[in-house]
Amino acid sequence: MNKDYEIKLHYWELIEKILREQRHDFLNEIQIIYGYIRLNKMDKAIEYINKCSKNAKIISKLSNLNCLELYLMLCDKFKEASNLGISIDFDVYSCCSKEDIVDKNLDVIVSSFEKIINIIIQCMYTNLYFEEQIFYIQEDKDRFIFKTEIYDDSVMSKLRSSLENFNGVFFKDRCIIYEAHLS
Template identity: 30%
Template structure:
């Protein structure tokens, strides 16, 4: 699977080839039409009729071929985006796997250090060492609570990403997401966009940056909640946040993230809504079981 994912889909070459073929077809028709009119006076009525039929037939084929090309181009883009998301999810799973293997590899070394410190009766040093190791292990364990490896890997990647930016990210998972009908790569798009938006919202805050991600469920729904203590979102733009092309990030934004989130959630029978005040901003969504 990894070898397959490492093969890049070169859509540009495909598009160029398709366009060139259509130009050749169109050029052939134009050449035939010009040739026909250049010898029109020399043709008898029956020959003129046959050439007209031939031209109309080729034109119909080109139009049909153009329609098929547009459709295939749309599907190719769609599959390529899906491929990119799957590749990204796989890379995140591999990174999480490397982290777990590194922890397992270092486990005996940590025990030996703690044992030696205890023998030397350096109890305070041993306690400090255990606290540091425990915190590292706890970071990974926070993200390993669902049955979905891609979601676990995404949460772990975002946790590290937030930490590097001085954001205290808390992950609260009380659902294993068993039976979630959204494909893993789609649900990762939803969570990834929401978390990235919250991280961006906190970049202007000097200190006490807090971000909380909750995954939970009830009898009928799988639910998620992304909460941050960034600035309040003005009321006059809240209704526009999920519109295609609308962004609050200026030149750094494309206005697609929240629109994609909304589309995916509603496609699977769910919804998402926003609450924001001067203390906290919350995006909460749900998906039917």
């Protein structure tokens, strides 16, 4: 099987996964709203609709990423955090095109992103300090950058000790920054 065919097949499989998950999630949300309406709990229905709207806006921001693997992983982390009652948001800056990154080996980079975000989410889950955390994601043709600010010194100390051995992670002021160069 040639390399171009493998890449195209890989992306079609990812797109199929996204569509399947979104359809499933949408139908679940409709059922919950319908249940609230049937129970005549209009305030709960409106509250849930607002939550769904906010979540859709966050996922929409992530859809601006050109790296499909990164998009899928971040969507999964967003859902995981939401299920734990953790509020995260994303600011996404994409300064490249799909063509710039389609032939790059992104497995290690996306895996490192995931491990770093897992550590931060776990820390958020075990600390009452966090109300909402914003993750800044920048996508360039030659690198990806992740950044988040931590305002609590003890939390920053815990995260620093957990993340200091990750290649590409550094700390500046109150920020954790991960910079991954694409090859």
